[in-house]
Amino acid sequence: MSVALPQLRALVAVVDTGGFGAAAHRLGVSQSAVSHAIAALERAAGRPVVARGVPITPTLLGRRLVEHARIAVAEAAAAEELLRDPAENPSGAVTLAAPPTACHAVLPGLLAGWSAEYPELRIVLLEGEDDEVVGWLEDGTVDLAIVVDPDFGTTEALPVAADGFQVVLRTDHPLAGERSVDVADLADDPLLLSTGGCERQIRELYRQAGCAFTPTHRVRQLSTLFSMVRAGIGVSLVPGLAAGMEGAGLVLVPVAQHLRRELVLTGPARRPWRPGVAQMIDAVRARRAA
16 A cells, blocks of 8 residues: 555645645646545545545545645655755745734734845735634644744744733723723723634733623624724724724723733744745844844
């Protein structure tokens, strides 16, 4: 029994895209080639590795196999890139993930620096929730990420930002003119919460204030959150890096409780880094030290 790399590439693409046609488009091959690759894996295994529905999903065996397939595909890509460029200068396409506030306040400067230093480099950006970003980094969807308060460490990781929390208020709210706001003073205001991240930190702020954490609405997009506060539906708490995203009619006032986030630029903790990623981080480190 033998497994070929094209079969593993096909499995990863089918699981990620949910279909043979979409997987073929990603890989730049025919749909028939993808179907034959999956069929070959299933002959080797003696049972299905994907369930052929809409979308196509992995079987229990397929879920286990795709974890190994991602590592094998990533290792092969790293070896191919190293052969093309023994100096490991960043080139080609690198996929980067970050949460919305980092995309707004941190990434523009990083992207500009990389563009100037590595003109052959093309960065593909994915914006996601905090947990999504970590998941993408570890399952191989992305090569590099800005992670919030990571519970894992890598020696090459680089802190790129830190912030506290701000209360989002309408400009006519009684607390809008204060220099800071105690979370306890928001007890009578409906709490609107973004599901894009930071719930753990906001829960902690309410715990510090001795207040019940009872959001009345949960929304995914920060733009929706700001629109709801602007409409008078409630108040919210957001990271300081969101400053400038709120728009007219709203103010951001620092929270009196002390709690900070750290944002770290890193590659994955439990799989090999793509060649060039460490150099990208080192370039940021060098620019900041200059």
